[in-house]
Amino acid sequence: MSAPEELTPVKPPESEMLIVTGMSGAGRSTAANALEDHGWYVVENLPPQMLLPLSHIVARTPQPMAKLAVVMDVRSKELFASIREALAALTAAGVRYRVLFLDADDDVLVRRFEQGRRPHPLQGDGRVLDGIAAERLLVADLRTMADLVLDTSTKNVHDLATTITDLFSESGPVTLRLTMMSFGFKYGLPVDANFVADVRFIPNPHWVPQLRPLTGLDEEVARYVLEDNGAEEFVRRYVHALEPVLDGYRRENKHYATIAIGCTGGKHRSVAVTEELARRLAQLPKTKVTTHHRDLGRE
Structure with a gap:
C-alpha cells in the first residue's frame, strides 16, 4: 500500500528545524538546554529515520512551531549511519533545516568523560580514545x-550557553552571523574556521620593547599594526573580497561563518587586525559580528 499523500509535510515559510549533533562530550546537552531557555521546542535522542515523520507532525499542529531543535547522537550506530539519507528526505520534502555540529579536541573530550566518570557510548571494552x-x-x-x-x-x-544564546535567541529573519577569531599559528589552526588569513607579514610589535607586554586590544599596538601600509591594504582588500562571499551565504541561507586571522602567538597583530575587520564588516547589511581572541593571554 502506498503511503498516504498527507504524509508529505507542508512547512510554513517561517518554520525551520535545527539539528544539533556532534561529538559526545562536546556539549549537546548544554546547547539543548540553552535553546529551550529561548523558546525552542527541543527533541532529544531522535533516530534520523524519525526526522521526516516529526516534521510532518509539527507542521500539522494547530500552531506550527517556528523553532524546532532535534538533538541526535551516535548511541545507535546502525540508526545513525543513515543520517545522510534522512537529511536528503527532508530536502526532497521541502523541509528547511540547519545542522549545528559541536566538536572538541580529543584530549578535552577524554578529560570531560573522566571528570564525569562516564564511558564513551562507542568505546565498548576499549578506552575512551577508542570510542572517540x-x-x-x-x-x-x-x-x-x-x-x-x-x-x-x-x-x-556557561561559555557554550552564551554562544548558543548569541547564535539562536533572536526571532524573525536571521542575519548572517560572523565570528572574527584571532589565533596564534604556534598553537594550531582553529578547527571551526571557514576562512583563515595569515598576517605575519606585518611588522611584529613583539620586537618593540614598550609594546611587547601589551596586546592588540591596546591602542598603541593597534595603531602600530594598522598604520603599516601593508596592513591597511590587506584589511581593505580582504573586506572587499569577502563581500560577494557573504552575499552568497545569504542567498544560500547559510547563516554563520568563522573568519580566523592568525599571527605567530595570537597576541598582537592578529588581534588588532581582527578587531578592525570586525568593525568594518559589522557595517554590512544584515550582518552581526562578534570577536573571539582564542590565544590571547597564553604565555
Whole structure:
C-alpha cells in the first residue's frame, strides 16, 4: 500500500528545524538546554529515520512551531549511519533545516568523560580514545555537511550557553552571523574556521620593547599594526573580497561563518587586525559580528 499523500509535510515559510549533533562530550546537552531557555521546542535522542515523520507532525499542529531543535547522537550506530539519507528526505520534502555540529579536541573530550566518570557510548571494552576515534569516523560526513561547526574545546558550560544564546535567541529573519577569531599559528589552526588569513607579514610589535607586554586590544599596538601600509591594504582588500562571499551565504541561507586571522602567538597583530575587520564588516547589511581572541593571554 502506498503511503498516504498527507504524509508529505507542508512547512510554513517561517518554520525551520535545527539539528544539533556532534561529538559526545562536546556539549549537546548544554546547547539543548540553552535553546529551550529561548523558546525552542527541543527533541532529544531522535533516530534520523524519525526526522521526516516529526516534521510532518509539527507542521500539522494547530500552531506550527517556528523553532524546532532535534538533538541526535551516535548511541545507535546502525540508526545513525543513515543520517545522510534522512537529511536528503527532508530536502526532497521541502523541509528547511540547519545542522549545528559541536566538536572538541580529543584530549578535552577524554578529560570531560573522566571528570564525569562516564564511558564513551562507542568505546565498548576499549578506552575512551577508542570510542572517540570510532565516533569521528561515523560523524565525518555529517561534519562536512554542517552549516555551523562549533569548537567547544575552550568553552565551559556557561561559555557554550552564551554562544548558543548569541547564535539562536533572536526571532524573525536571521542575519548572517560572523565570528572574527584571532589565533596564534604556534598553537594550531582553529578547527571551526571557514576562512583563515595569515598576517605575519606585518611588522611584529613583539620586537618593540614598550609594546611587547601589551596586546592588540591596546591602542598603541593597534595603531602600530594598522598604520603599516601593508596592513591597511590587506584589511581593505580582504573586506572587499569577502563581500560577494557573504552575499552568497545569504542567498544560500547559510547563516554563520568563522573568519580566523592568525599571527605567530595570537597576541598582537592578529588581534588588532581582527578587531578592525570586525568593525568594518559589522557595517554590512544584515550582518552581526562578534570577536573571539582564542590565544590571547597564553604565555
